[in-house]
Amino acid sequence: MTIAAPLSLYRTRVKPEWVDYNNHLNDGYYLVIFSLGGVDAFMDLIGMSDAERRATKTTIYTLEAHVNYLREVKLDEEVEIRTQLIGFDQKRFQLYLTMHTARLGDEIAAASEFMLVNIDTSGEPRSAPFRPEVAAKLAEIMEAHKALPLPAYSGRTIALPQKK
């Protein structure tokens, strides 16, 4: 099976409970879409769906997330999330996600980055290496994504512009 680079695993319409009085998507809900859509869909792809997590007594915790807001998105617009695997190690993986709409074309509405960690839930939850099948799937996706350029909004730090 060919793995798309980047992946496109999730589309949704902007819901009324996600917008402000101007009918623009609220900043907090960008992350809800990136997480519940983009990250969850990626977890399904690597064999960490809800059912698989329960069956194998494993789960994924989010350690850290970042969002860059570039354009406004409106009530009822359809947004598409594209996902790039930036890297992984024995127990962590780093995802880069972008939000797209038909109206904006090639311009991205927002960019997001996540660091996630595999958790063993058989006892007190603790970080643990991925199951071999999950590690193999991550390696397969990494192989497909390694030629993608490092995205513009990866590795950002929040800081005021330096005074000249």
Next chain:
Amino acid sequence: MTIAAPLSLYRTRVKPEWVDYNNHLNDGYYLVIFSLGGVDAFMDLIGMSDAERRATKTTIYTLEAHVNYLREVKLDEEVEIRTQLIGFDQKRFQLYLTMHTARLGDEIAAASEFMLVNIDTSGEPRSAPFRPEVAAKLAEIMEAHKALPLPAYSGRTIALPQKK
């Protein structure tokens, strides 16, 4: 009037629509609470409430946000958001927010950082200097917050640990 350092401007209970099947607060909704609670309450404080923004044809856009997830938070728990002004310039300000619960005591549940920018909406929206009253209020808060130490999770970059 004395300005608290940090400020405590917002409390809420974790709502059923914010949690996963384990009744833990979902990662995306941490940012919803930080934004709709912490940032909006701070905007009210500096004279940028909803009504004031409409009356003065100004608004605030979020440019960038970051979250560090440290502890799980549960359905119906009360969370408190504390807010520290890290810095500001003519048109931007940088906020650091922490999430607290009675159960966790001094340990923070999550930390978040926001970069925001003042927008003139009298024509096509564009960034513009703060109104003088808003700039004065930011200066007053900065004076109260400048002695606070730079927080542990300010200025973070998402990256895998380097291999030894």
